[in-house]
Amino acid sequence: MPPLPPSSIQQARAALGGRLRDIRKDAGLTARALAAAAGWHESKSSRLENGKTSPSDADIRIWTSICRAEEQTADLIATARGIDGMYVEWRRMERAGLRRVQESVLPLYERTLWFRFYQSQVVPGLLQTADYTHAVLTTLVALRSAPDDIEEAVSARMGRQHVLRSGGRRFAFVIEEWVLRSVIGSPNVMVNQLRHLIGMTSVPMLSLGVVPMGVTRGNAWPCESFSMYDDKQVACELVSAGLTVTQPCEIAEYARTFAELAGIAVYGASARNLITEAIDAIR
Template sequence: MSTDFQSGREALGARLTELRAEAGLNGKEFAERLGWQRSKVSRLQNGRQTATAEDLQAWAEAAGHPDAAPELLARLRGLESQQRHWRRQLAAGHAPVQDRYVVEYRRTATMRGYETTVIPGLFQTPDYARHLLVQNAELMNSPRDTEAAVQARMRRQEVLYEAGKLFRVLVWEGALYALVGTREVMASQLDRLVGLIGMSTVELGIVPLGAPMALTPKHGFWIFDEERVIVETINTELQYDSADDVALYTRVWDQLHDAAAYGAQAHRLIARARGAVAAQSQPSPTS
């Protein structure tokens, strides 16, 4: 069990203890009110058992604070997000994870995203995606189902052609120069990006390296329908759906958006990176 997860569970237990104490009941009395075993109350309070949503709702009502239920449920969702470690998600390979994303993207109408080091999966060519998936399988020691995963990632891109969708995506200019695979693979990937400019469902912005910025770029993130945020780290996928968290990431995205280049200017930035790739692939002149 991760330290972060256990710390969060203990913090939730401390909050439950606080609510129970405010009700003026000891553990035995509170268990009787709930109709539970006293041991369950103890385990929840001490962070030795993960509460269910039903447990938390019942606890809030028994403590005389039904208004505390949303807060407790938000804490529980926070715990659940911390459990989505890539090692567990990738136990059956990358393809099932990609298929899950296909479903999530299809039920999303508007998405805002920001990537700092890689071209987003929505915009990747098969060869670019293939190299990334192989690298990740090696890193995570997960099953090598690369071709199935590539196909699933390409299926995800079908949402780009669905009416009523809008994908507002920002990419840090440095990602255009991060070599993934061969220079030919990278050149094709940059050509793919250029082809997305002007699509009715895509708003592609490039955050220039030298742009004045209200804040420095940090990690990538994705906002789904202004309702939840997904952040991918090396070992974990985190999800946040509290109003405060969504509002915070929205403010960050808005500031990055203000610094980004769009349209013809974005095209020029991509073309510059494409030119750099082409120049590096040319043989050095001989004297």
């Protein structure tokens, strides 16, 4: 059974279903009459109107044709495709190669002025070394049977880091101390990555916070890793898929969560001490 879609997608599907219902009612048709005209079981019309099922392009064309609302077809199809794009399985996204995935987010990075990243698993991509990225992507290829274009993908991810040197942008990173202690690639790769993190703490307009192990969590529970782009979009990393959140109310929840996590993190010399301790432990 596929995983249930997150609440934002369910709400978007319900809103689209409401539009289909309004079109049907404006045409003076019952759900049973529309289903009969379309050659569907009556339950299909109900599932589409209640957002239980995503309509295909063909479903929408049939619906608007029966209701004589063809002028709305293109807009409805675009809306449905946008909803489908909110929740994309990694296997589907990576089908054309890992390089494409890395390049696909570049426009988003270039138009964002305020970046907020929370990572409970690995070092955030903008702070990764090439060797660390290579190790991470090698693992993804093995786990998901993705196309092996690792060298090109590493180059694309490293290229994205130019935004760190672009003026007018702010970057806030919060990572769990566990990330520092998880050896990715090899001990040597990990030590070099941690040394790189120490150097990044001196970059202007960039803050790096580390949530210490054993700290009293309060309301700042560890959660899925996520990235915030201004107050317009959130990207979440799930085990099997990537989730894009655009609803303002949900973005506000992530902003509150990030603030809570940032509030229990340590910065500056304290963060560098935790990184140094991790280096010593790996050695």
